[in-house]
Amino acid sequence: MFISMNEAGKFLEGCDNVYIFTHQSPDGDCTGAGFALHDILRNMGKKSAVLCSDEFPEKFNFITNTENNADFTPETFITVDIADTKLMGKYAEIYGDKINLCIDHHISNKDYAERTLLESDSAAACQVLYKLACTMGIELSDYSAGCIYTGIATDTGCFKFESAGAETHEIISEIMRHHKLNYAKINREMFDVKSKKRLEMESTVIKNMEYHLDGKLTIICVTDDMVKENNLLPDDLDGLTAISLQAEGVEVGITIKGGTNDEYKISMRSANDINVSEICKSFGGGGHIKASGCKITGNLDNVKKSLIDAVRKGLEK
Numbered sequence: 001m002f003i004s005m006n007e008a009g010k011f012l013e014g015c016d017n018v019y020i021f022t023h024q025s026p027d028g029d030c031t032g033a034g035f036a037l038h039d040i041l042r043n044m045g046k047k048s049a050v051l052c053s054d055e056f057p058e059k060f061n062f063i064t065n066t067e068n069n070a071d072f073t074p075e076t077f078i079t080v081d082i083a084d085t086k087l088m089g090k091y092a093e094i095y096g097d098k099i100n101l102c103i104d105h106h107i108s109n110k111d112y113a114e115r116t117l118l119e120s121d122s123a124a125a126c127q128v129l130y131k132l133a134c135t136m137g138i139e140l141s142d143y144s145a146g147c148i149y150t151g152i153a154t155d156t157g158c159f160k161f162e163s164a165g166a167e168t169h170e171i172i173s174e175i176m177r178h179h180k181l182n183y184a185k186i187n188r189e190m191f192d193v194k195s196k197k198r199l200e201m202e203s204t205v206i207k208n209m210e211y212h213l214d215g216k217l218t219i220i221c222v223t224d225d226m227v228k229e230n231n232l233l234p235d236d237l238d239g240l241t242a243i244s245l246q247a248e249g250v251e252v253g254i255t256i257k258g259g260t261n262d263e264y265k266i267s268m269r270s271a272n273d274i275n276v277s278e279i280c281k282s283f284g285g286g287g288h289i290k291a292s293g294c295k296i297t298g299n300l301d302n303v304k305k306s307l308i309d310a311v312r313k314g315l316e317k
Helices: 005-014 028-043 058-064 085-095 125-135 142-155 166-178 183-192 196-208 224-229 240-245 276-281 300-316
Strands: 018-022 048-052 076-080 101-104 115-118 210-212 217-223 252-258 263-270 291-297
Touching: 005 101, 005 115, 005 125, 018 028, 018 085, 028 048, 028 058, 028 076, 028 125, 028 142, 058 142, 058 183, 076 085, 101 125, 115 125, 125 142, 125 166, 142 166, 142 183, 196 217, 196 240, 210 300, 217 224, 217 240, 217 300, 240 252, 240 263, 252 300, 263 276, 263 300, 276 291, 276 300, 291 300
Parallel strands: 018 048, 018 076, 076 101, 101 115, 217 252
Antiparallel strands: 210 217, 252 263, 263 291
């Protein structure tokens, strides 16, 4: 059931002992939203903890290095930035059918929770959470403001995506005006600093990037074998998909990761008008119009062929 900001606020005021779930392969938005909500609830005198199926990347230590004790009996279950319970990873089977509130911005949201606060025109889940806090009359701590800034910055590619509209910039302006945070340092850590292994991987990726459909589609492959051979960490793979759109004339960029048990994780990006959410939905996935994902099982060559055919149809539309 989709609900309003006021209804979501009343729910938070009445809940306690909360488990907050972020999606697997955590990014800046789900991490920022999860820990900002955790801080908000804590300042309201409520117990909460943030749970994720995967470890949070080290670059988010300035967010995650806070008290986060899940040693209590949960009564309330909230997801942030999760459009489908499948993205809860190992927690899906245990808690997937118990979610009381979902706070999200994905147009592909499955409406799986008892209550869903969805704003698909918001640039990030953190933007939705900021507006919710304002609706509730809550004054954010500098820590929460930093969490929300990070989530919005990372989900908008440092404010260069079309999703970063006037409201997004107004919110960021308010955060900068009223809170102490080193946003320049956050941006450098999120977008500029890379490990030596990551730089080497980028060189390999660019050298082996495939071009299809008259150069309108690029495909990057990072198999599990490549990850093992190069001793790569999850952080080293973050943001690789952006490279696929950097070549001139490209309309759709695809990154293929995985390969264990012939299962591949697909990240798809659109440069202009192609709706990659619709393409990913055809494979059981989804997301945003210009940034979506899915999983496909099969032989790598067949996976590529299926993706190329799907993008070709999208371009023909």
